[in-house]
Amino acid sequence: MSLFRPPVCGRRPAVVALILLLLICCPIRARALPRDDYGRPAAPEVTAEPVLSETPPAPPPAMVVKPVAGATTVFPAPALQPVPFPVAIAPLPVPAATDFTMTGEALPGGGGELLVPPGKPLPGAILPHKRIVAFYGNPLSPRMGILGACDKEELLRRLREEVSIWEAADPGTEVQPALHLIAVVAQGTPGRAGKYRKLMTDALVNEVYSWAREAGALLFIDIQTGHEDIRTILPRFEWILKNPDVHLGIDPEFNLVNSQAIPGTKIGSYDAVDVNAVSAWLADLVERYHLPPKVLTVHRFTRDGVTNAQNIVLRPEVQIVMHMDGWGPPAFKRATYRDCVAAEPVQYTGFKLFFHNDTKDGDPLMTPQEVLSLRPQPLYIQYQ
Secondary structure, three states, X not given: OOOOOOOOOOHHHHXXXXXXXXXXXXXXOOOOOOEOOOOOEOOOOOOOOOOOOOOOOOOOOOEEEOOOOOOOEEEOOOOOOEOOOOOOOOOOOOOOOOOOOOOOEEOOOOOOEEOOOOOOOOOOOOOOOEEEEEEEEEOOEHHHOHHHOOOHHHHHHHHHHHHHHHHHXXXXXXXXXXXXXXXXXXXXXXXXXXXXXEEOOHHHHHHHHHHHXXXXXXXXXXXXXXXXXXXXXXXXXXXXXXOOOEEEEEOHHHEOOOOOOOEOOEOOOEEHHHHHHHHHHHHHHHHHHOOXXXXXXXXXXXXXXXEOHHHOOOEOOEEEEEEEOOOOOHHHHHHHHHHHHHOOOOOEEEEEEOOOOOOOOOOOOOOHHXXXXXXXXXXXXXXX
């Protein structure tokens, strides 16, 4: 039996004409190919969960940032949701008789001693010959630090001022400026990949790198993993880390792979096994591209932030900085430094100063002279 009735009163031509009109006015659209975090066509799905296969939502309005050359650069603005700072954690008591003097190579300027690999640092090593002073954050968010709180000209002007202040505070140690970019930002939502992190675009990373080079500064790529293994993210940044003036930072606070907690609700951690995997990858990068040693900063403000620190391997190709990034009044910060960093310095140490969080309750921002009184003296200073 036919599915179509015979034409009645010449209706079939009218129906055909109506269908043709609809096809002309409403063409069938092909389904858009899925794209990854960087706007590129996603690779075919060959595993249960391919790495970096996240399809971004429709792009929000772009963010305009002034470039080096003066023309306007437009960054695609990802749906960035920086998680809030954790609440202040009371420092653990430190016995009065604790001796925080390290054994090994003496610091310039009489700042105590450090644990270093056997022999002298490889050619081109930054530490311990220089002190790094870095500005931290992300240009897409003023909440995440000074790197996003002002335009490029103001940012670099203030960085030069801080470098001058540190040079005056410790004339015996050369100061190396740096920009510390959060290139992978932990998120409070899972995203399409379910990893609770957002990767910044190549364009944004490259633009901040151009700012650093204009200022004669280093660039640090900082990674907040969320629920993704640091080992799967690192290769994504080989293109920028193979440059001799680009270094790496990792943030245990936002590494929640084991607990699967939402970033901002629980403080994460790295084990020595993770840090060793990162430093081994960096050491291989140094060898393959014939680079000077890489600096690896590991943020820490709790004892559990880095577990089994005594098992961290020292490699000549990588200079490890245990970096105290807790915030609060000066006494709090000194106690946290003693308990969580100086007690297990691994190799070199760092210290963070928050322009806002350290002073929001009326406390003064610690001066370079006060920071230099710490033992061992930090060789990496970060301003957020």
